[in-house]
Amino acid sequence: MNEYHLVMEVSSEYQRNPDALKGIYARSSNGTQVPFSAFVHFQSRTAPLTVNHQAQYPAVTLSFNLAPNVALGDAVAAINAAEDRMAVPASIQATFQGTAQAFQASLSSEPMLIVAALFAVYIVLGMLYESFIHPITILSTLPSAGVGALLALLICGTDLNVMAIIGIILLIGIVKKNAIMMIDFALDAERKEGKSPRDAIYQACLLRFRPIMMTTMAAILGGLPLALGSGTGSELRQPLGISIVGGLIVSQMLTLFTTPVVYLYMDRLRDWASRRKERRRARKHAGFEPSSA
DSSP states (O other): OOOOOOOOOOOGGGSSSGGGGGGOEEEOTTSOEEEGGGTOOOOOOOOOSOOOEETTEEOOOOOOOOOTTOOHHHHHHHHHHHHHHHTOOTTOOOOOOTHHHHHHHHHHHHHHHHHHHHHHHHHHHHHHHTOSSHHHHHHTTHHHHHHHHHHHHHHHTOOOOHHHHHHHHHHHHHHHHHHHHHHHHHHHHHHHHOOOHHHHHHHHHHHSHHHHHHHHHHHHHHHHHHHHOOSTTHHHHHHHHHHHHHHHHHHHHHHHHHHHHHHHHHHHHHHHHHHHHHHHHHHHHHTTSOOOO
16 A cells, blocks of 8 residues: 655635635534635735744844944944934844854953953962962053053054953963062072062062063064964954053063062061061960969
8 A cells, every 4th residue: 555645735726816715615613614705804915935033033134344444342332322222112122143242242251251360370379479469469560461452452453352352361471470580589589598678679670681571572572473464364363463562562661660669568568467467466365364463
């Protein structure tokens, strides 16, 4: 026994216009034939062939291109402002997709990413130097690097995109080596040679100047091809190179002067905290001792 799948359809003369629906009858509850036109209203109008859905809701996609010399962040802000002026009803929701969505996601997670990186660096430095104070001295070099990266991007007319943010995060690991090289030598001189903090950090600045300059110049020269390169994919590499080079130049000019100052003030803060702790311990101990009278 053979089985065949049949597709039923009306004759071609009934497919030409909607008036053919008038000749279709439906059986009522009492068995009589009732034409569709008695209980159905139909009309001709234009309608989409397909309806796209997103998250189970009908969706319409509107695409846009950036005008010359217009940043993606500015375009996103202009679209949001236009949406606010239109006062769309609550039943209509607008979201970005593609590159604009990736841009918003990167900006929303950027603060948490930087805070997590700084916290991880602080924990590692605190364990290495067995101190709560001097890791802050090392991290004090990072604001100058961030300012330098932003200034370089502003001067070059480059957007703060995902690659530029990655460059700023890379600066966290590159720039702090200036302070590490000086503070590591100064702490060693204090502990082993018994020098004062001022003499120790002064000697560290003199002896560590050459390796600091060598490592910084190597990093800058390594980032220049990214910043000055052209060709296919250069628009992706240039923000990374510009942020690295700009951050290194500014931080190199500032940290050689600011790090010793921060080191001395942090050392005074550590001494003040130690003396206060000793006085508190002495008062606590004296309160349990019997009176000599």
